[in-house]
Amino acid sequence: MAKQEDIFKNVVSHAKEYGFIFPSSEVYDGLSAVYDYAQNGVELKKNIREYWWKSMVQMNENIVGLDAAILMHPTTWKASGHVDAFNDPLIDNKDSKKRYRADVLVEDYAEKLNQKAQKEIEKAKVRFGDAFNEEEFITTNARVVEYLAKKKEILARLAKGMSEDLQDVKALIEELEIADPETGSKNWTDVKQFNLMFGTKLGASAESAMDLYLRPETAQGIFVNFLNVQKSGRMKVPFGIAQTGKAFRNEIVARQFIFRMREFEQMEMQFFVRPGEEMQWYHHWKEARLKWHLSLGLGKDNYRFHDHEKLAHYANAAADIEFNFPFGFKELEGIHSRTDFDLKAHEQYSGRKLQYFDPELNENYVPYVVETSVGLDRMFLAVFATSLQEEVLEDGSTRTVLKLPAVLAPTKAAVLPLVKKDGLPEVAKKIIEDLKWDFNVAYDEKDAVGRRYRRADALGTPFCITVDHQTLEDQTVTIRHRDTMKQDRVAIGDLKSIIENEVSMKNWLMKM
Ligand code: ATP
Numbered sequence: 001m002a003k004q005e006d007i008f009k010n011v012v013s014h015a016k017e018y019g020f021i022f023p024s025s026e027v028y029d030g031l032s033a034v035y036d037y038a039q040n041g042v043e044l045k046k047n048i049r050e051y052w053w054k055s056m057v058q059m060n061e062n063i064v065g066l067d068a069a070i071l072m073h074p075t076t077w078k079a080s081g082h083v084d085a086f087n088d089p090l091i092d093n094k095d096s097k098k099r100y101r102a103d104v105l106v107e108d109y110a111e112k113l114n115q116k117a118q119k120e121i122e123k124a125k126v127r128f129g130d131a132f133n134e135e136e137f138i139t140t141n142a143r144v145v146e147y148l149a150k151k152k153e154i155l156a157r158l159a160k161g162m163s164e165d166l167q168d169v170k171a172l173i174e175e176l177e178i179a180d181p182e183t184g185s186k187n188w189t190d191v192k193q194f195n196l197m198f199g200t201k202l203g204a205s206a207e208s209a210m211d212l213y214l215r216p217e218t219a220q221g222i223f224v225n226f227l228n229v230q231k232s233g234r235m236k237v238p239f240g241i242a243q244t245g246k247a248f249r250n251e252i253v254a255r256q257f258i259f260r261m262r263e264f265e266q267m268e269m270q271f272f273v274r275p276g277e278e279m280q281w282y283h284h285w286k287e288a289r290l291k292w293h294l295s296l297g298l299g300k301d302n303y304r305f306h307d308h309e310k311l312a313h314y315a316n317a318a319a320d321i322e323f324n325f326p327f328g329f330k331e332l333e334g335i336h337s338r339t340d341f342d343l344k345a346h347e348q349y350s351g352r353k354l355q356y357f358d359p360e361l362n363e364n365y366v367p368y369v370v371e372t373s374v375g376l377d378r379m380f381l382a383v384f385a386t387s388l389q390e391e392v393l394e395d396g397s398t399r400t401v402l403k404l405p406a407v408l409a410p411t412k413a414a415v416l417p418l419v420k421k422d423g424l425p426e427v428a429k430k431i432i433e434d435l436k437w438d439f440n441v442a443y444d445e446k447d448a449v450g451r452r453y454r455r456a457d458a459l460g461t462p463f464c465i466t467v468d469h470q471t472l473e474d475q476t477v478t479i480r481h482r483d484t485m486k487q488d489r490v491a492i493g494d495l496k497s498i499i500e501n502e503v504s505m506k507n508w509l510m511k512m
Contacts, residue, residue: 033254043410063240068221079349095185214248272367314341333374402460
């Protein structure tokens with residue numbers, strides 16, 4: 001099995017074993033691509049949300065928050081384009097009954113051609129050494145030229161088929177002899193468009209019930225409230241509205257744990273600007289968002305931008321911040337310049353004006369919008385997977401340690417009496433009573449102290465505070481640091497400031 005797969009399996013099982021994430025309704029064998037956050041997961045998730053909220057809302061005087069309802073008037077989704085265009089092309093395998101995204105099957109095939117070309121390039125690099133000219137090789141080596149040309153041709157035909165003729169996407173799958181990745185069967189149905197929105201109903205009787213959707217993105221709740229917020233908050237363009245909350249998408253293929261869920265949480269900010277100034281703000285937010293990610297210290301090389309060449313109908317510029325997940329670089333956050341598309345569409349469908357009077361220009365206009373949109377669950381996965389490490393210690397043994405950024409750790413300190421007698425538990429509990437006003441702290445008296453340290457490491461707890469017999473004499477304890485395993489003897493009275501120094505959001509956000 002590939003190492004990457006091992007790592008990913010380990011992430012999923014650690015998340016369950018240590019009370020971070022459980023499959024939803026597991027007693028009934030779970031519900032596909034739906035997950036529950038457990039006692040430690042809920043704290044980590046809350047801390048990520050708070051870290052985002054603080055940097056976005058609290059630190060920017062021209063950004064305010066909102067918590068719009070999940071259920072919205074159904075015309076919202078007509079105006080936004082989701083009813084007509086929020087589709088993925090699906091294809092079923094008639095033998096295995098498995099469902100796939102037709103575009104992904106073709107893209108994976110194209111990627112394999114790309115990998116074959118890359119392999120040839122790597123081989124040639126070794127063969128020719130310093131004399132190797134990669135550019136020349138790519139354009140002259142017959143095999144590489146053929147692989148890359150084929151890849152390009154396939155992707156171009158896919159793009160055309162997706163917008164004009166889905167039957168041709170099926171024809172392409174058949175011509176390339178693409179088989180069901182799990183069973184090898186090539187017995188496919190036609191390709192159909194599949195709308196990703198979940199439908200539901202509002203109202204008591206079948207006749208009068210109104211068809212609704214669970215929101216597929218939080219952004220529209222911000223757009224329809226744009227003028228309410230602007231007027232009641234006396235906001236001046238440029239200004240932003242931020243929101244975190246659940247979104248729902250009936251994803252066709254959802255096999256990557258919390259990376260692609262059917263119910264997930266977004267953290268979005270829509271920034272309203274003067275028409276013509278959107279590009280400047282787009283670049284500003286691209287940089288600002290990357291800085292926010294980097295402040296968590298998960299490693300600069302784990303992030304990259306992917307600028308979109310093919311833009312959505314509402315955008316005039318778009319980029320993803322991609323993260324190096326256990327299964328490769330994938331989208332973590334989107335930054336989109338959405339023009340005035342959404343506000344104009346809501347004006348048109350509602351018949352109400354959604355315009356701003358700019359006192360400096362002395363004119364009315366529909367603002368342009370730059371959006372930053374990050375998945376909270378994907379952030380969780382990025383932080384959790386990168387932090388989970390196996391370390392070989394000096395004595396040759398290994399330890400599993402979850403090196404979460406201390407600011408996000410669910411529990412900041414575990415307080416451990418060395419033994420369960422001689423009054424040590426009482427002192428430990430007294431320390432808990434003092435610290436719990438400021439931090440999430442845990443008490444642990446079970447097992448030998450070494451095992452308790454390991455348990456705290458696996459939970460990502462940055463500090464272990466051990467109460468021993470010396471504590472009774474001089475009011476000092478040992479404090480053990482998770483990452484270095486270094487232990488210091490400190491006064492009980494200093495614990496608060498030591499912990500504060502490493503976990504305070506202020507200290508972390510100031511690194512931005
Ligand atoms: P993808 O291409 O991966 O499907 P997207 O481009 O459709 O994502 P957006 O509509 O831009 O995603 O949503 C913004 C963010 O919401 C994404 O960057 C991602 O972090 C998160 N997100 C989107 N879909 C899901 C999902 N099904 N599960 C978890 N997070 C999601």
